[in-house]
Amino acid sequence: AQKITQTQPGMFVQEKEAVTLDCTYDTSDPSYGLFWYKQPSSGEMIFLIYQGSYDQQNATEGRYSLNFQKARKSANLVISASQLGDSAMYFCAMREHSGNTGKLIFGQGTTLQVKP
Amino acid sequence: NAGVTQTPKFQVLKTGQSMTLQCAQDMNHEYMSWYRQDPGMGLRLIHYSVGAGITDQGEVPNGYNVSRSTTEDFPLRLLSAAPSQTSVYFCASSYKRVIRAGANVLTFGAGSRLTVL
Secondary structure, eight states: OOEEEOOOSEEEEETTSOEEEOOEEEOSOSSEEEEEEEEOTTOOOEEEEEEETTOSSOOEETTEEEEEETTTTEEEEEEOSOOGGGOEEEEEEEEEOTTSOOOEEEOOOEEEEEEO | OOOEEEEOSEEEEOTTOOEEEEEEESSOOSEEEEEEEETTTEEEEEEEEEETTEEEEOSOOTTEEEOOSSSSBOOEEESSOOGGGOEEEEEEEEOSSOSSTTTTOOEEOOOEEEEEO
């Protein structure tokens, strides 16, 4: 069964520094997608970045990059040059492509606080 | 585009009351789903649908019913509310297949905060 694990309930980072949020996953499906979402205190869910299991390169979107290590089943989010507005909860999620259920499973989330 | 619209945003119920959380999307997405978010638990899948007339259970389906009579709408029904159903509920939708990289990104509604007394 698919599973997502985020082991860091809370993280602190100094403004302008980089931070890595951990995510490990478990699946037997060779075709899957990994997602990161941000949830600020206002509550909305904001899509950040996507990595397909067959993608050859790590995904990047501006200051966000995904450190995808397929053999270790990890998909860590790296935020470079942290800003105060990055303070939020971050969720890792996975979708298996086989079976076409479209089901997306989330991890427990990591709360990031950026210090000025 | 309105995206995913959820109503109501806030609701207070008494134990045993019933209610329906409405969800509508205008993006012609095949996949629709309901999640609940509780502190320390992340987002847990309640029910999902891969098209009109097709629904399936997620991780925490007990106490909730869904139906999908149209592509656009996916209401969530609480038949007899319990305090354990106090939570924030999110509806989300996406294309089902990976048409292109990232095309199946889930789009979320704004959330509905439900309190059961």
